[in-house]
Amino acid sequence: MVLGEYIKCYYAFTNWKIGLFIGFCISFSIEFMQLILCRGMFDVDDIIHNSLGFLIGILISNRIMLKCK
Template identity: 75%
Template sequence: MIISLIILESYYKKNKITKTQMCFSILFIIYLLHVYGSTVFSRLPSTRKYQLEVFWSWKEIIHPIGRLGTASRYDLLLENILNIVMLLPIGIFLPLAYGKKIDWKVGLLIGIGISFSIELLQLVLCRGLFEFDDIIHNSLGFLIGILISNRILRKKL
């Protein structure tokens, strides 16, 4: 974090970034660190867990097999929505920090990369459930953030 701030200050002093870009870069870094902290590093180690079936959570919500009650299905739906919302702010901050619109395909790849790194850390450090559904939901949220930010930048230009 400190190294990032030093680099940002250096770029700002050399007029390579604006004050707005510096502020959004700081927000991006702080929020990203918070996401890693809350999804990986705040959890206690347990056993290595993974769910490799794509859209298993939606299958369980829509057509329950009987393992989950109504309240648990609601919790699963809420978890999916929160996973989408979790990376949305980072998707908004990145183009504003960069100072330019980011192509949606590039944004999707960045979102997949960030989300995959979270899931991989959870798997390797045994601190949560590695699942493809989380990668999909997080990436979707990041992409929505990119599209919102691109729209803001388009109106600004």
């Protein structure tokens, strides 16, 4: 299951801005740990791509939930 869908189902928020913020925070924390622990490579592109992927997962789950109602 995509992390965006999992968080959406668990917390049941409907605002995409909240989802984008949560995705950004999770991605930023992972990238920051990579920078601090010198594991992997810190890259701003990863934060942007992961946040957008999180947002896409939320939007898809919103569409599925609307069709199921």
